[in-house]
Amino acid sequence: MNLSHPVRRLLFVTVLALDEGGARDAFLADAQKYRRELLAHCYRMTGSLHDAEDLVQETYLRAWKSYDNFEGKSSVRTWLYRIATNTCLTALDGRKRRPLPSGLGGPAADPYADLTERHEIAWLEPIPDAPHEDPADPSVIAESRESVRLAFIAALQHLPPRQRAVLVLREVLQWKAAEVGEAIGVSTAAVNSLLQRARAQIDEVSPSRDDQPVAPESPEAADTLAQYMAAFESYDMDRLVELFTADAVWEMPPFDSWYSGPADIIALSKNHCPAEKPGDMRFLTTTANRQPVAAMYMRNPQTDAHEAFQLHVLDMTTAGVAHVVAFMDVSLFAKFGLPEAL
Template identity: 80%
Template sequence: MSDSLRKLRHVSVVAVEDGGSREAFLADAQRFRRELLAHCYRMTGSLHDAEDLVQETYLRAWKSYDGFEGKSSVRTWLYRIATNTCLTSLEGRKRRPLPTGLGAPASDPTGEIAQNHEITWLEPLPDAPREDPSDPSVIAESRESVRLAFVAALQHLPPRQRAVLVLREVLQWKAAEVAEAVGASTAAVNSLLQRARAQLDEVQPSRDDRALAPESPETAELLAQYITAFENYDLDKLTALFTADAVWEMPPFDGWYHGPADIVTLSRTHCPAEKSGDMRFLTTTANGQPVAALYMLNPQTGRHEAFQLHVLDVRDTGIAHVVAFMETALFAKFDLPDVLN
């Protein structure tokens, strides 16, 4: 348990004992937890850090509750605290990239592959259970604003630009509200936003095809074919599922691969699987995208063990991008088992 969580639980007990408005505040503020998590995730690119920062946000809010004058909503006030908590946390930290964000060209799929644990990599965000779309937290956590490509692009921005762009473009705050939140003039906010937009345009590839929702029938069909191809070790079938410009990357390996042929060659060359039955999958969603959780057969135990989380960017033209996260500790964050019997 983090120190912030221990402190928050302590102050929650104190609030209940006081029986005053703080208790009501804490009860009311909890309904914003999920959208604040998404906000802190956009800022940091880390699920783990976002969870800690949300706890710190509530702790700071509780401590400063006497200074809350009600000039804004509790939600807006919490976002201000969360934003500044994130900015403080990000001071002196390096951005969290994906391999494609390191600036290197596409890798040779037959060459050596190497893990780079010196880089703090971008992490996926498990999707929340389906909620009422009229809820403001659902609006704030729109799929486009947490898609891996967008969050990865945000990591190219300095933290202050990142905050301004998220508050203005995702949360649709007015410039004056953003200025108050980040302690800058309105003119400075507009300048930061202009620079942030220009830099995002440089790092985000434009696409002509349409991203498909994870619950759409088209996505379900493509995901089923993707899983079947891997489980049957039918890599020729897999080739046909990717778009012509598809990208594959798998942090903490620092290479990335471009095009269906290279992606399949990578699998033939470096994947531990050798035959049908060596791989099994469970499905879930993350970042508003479908996820195929891969379990690899361990010949020594005869069981399939957690191996990779494949977060897919599914388009109406095929599978355009796969980020295969190798960090098996993420399986628990998705309520996935470590082993399939």
């Protein structure tokens, strides 16, 4: 083609741009299959479902803008993880960690004392499990190697962001140290040092239990969850006591206190729960962080409707319910596909 004519040259450049833009869009359309696992990755890094969703969007935007720089030396999946990790590190710069009440450093609280809400704290959030997961899906494989259980996510938040990134990339995604170093711009020796410090910190803050966790899809979990919801719905607090382990923990952000032991948990419920009689509470079930969830709806005496109240994320072991985080952020119900009222 003779490109000496200005109009022909302009048309040629335009066609090239359209072809390039189409290739870029096709590339990113194919990359959408990694969205769920990138969401889990950004969630591990931030402890926030809301932030993770925004950061995944930012990751795809950055990938779209830098498509021309992708040389194919690594897989598309690895390239996206590298972008997502650095996007998270940038976002976390200067931010405080997202805790649970038990991670604030204070002792277990008196269940008869007043409750204090702390809305200025950015609390840890749960993440809904993906429906109809394929066991062969890379995101499922990654999550099975290192759980997304709340206890692990809460422990991760104690780490500085770069240590957090190294631990997740090395031990969850099973990247080699050199790959991690290249991704975050440090030497292999620095990666190994960061990993060693991260492991020590995780061991220090992670809860130690003799009992094994129960899979949320198991018959044991389904039975315990059914008994748990039935005890609340019938307002049978004595029955509820029997379901908790001796050292069970209860917390409910944005309240900054946490409670230990069945007696104190029941005392808290009797003294501070707005329910007064059987039928005031109803539940729907789902799962989050690979744990059973009981979504509580509280009866509104003015309308007689049961309205979204708390999301109970349960940590079940072979000995019973070991930990409940009752999230009171009702905006989470929509994220879990749950109705605002029954």
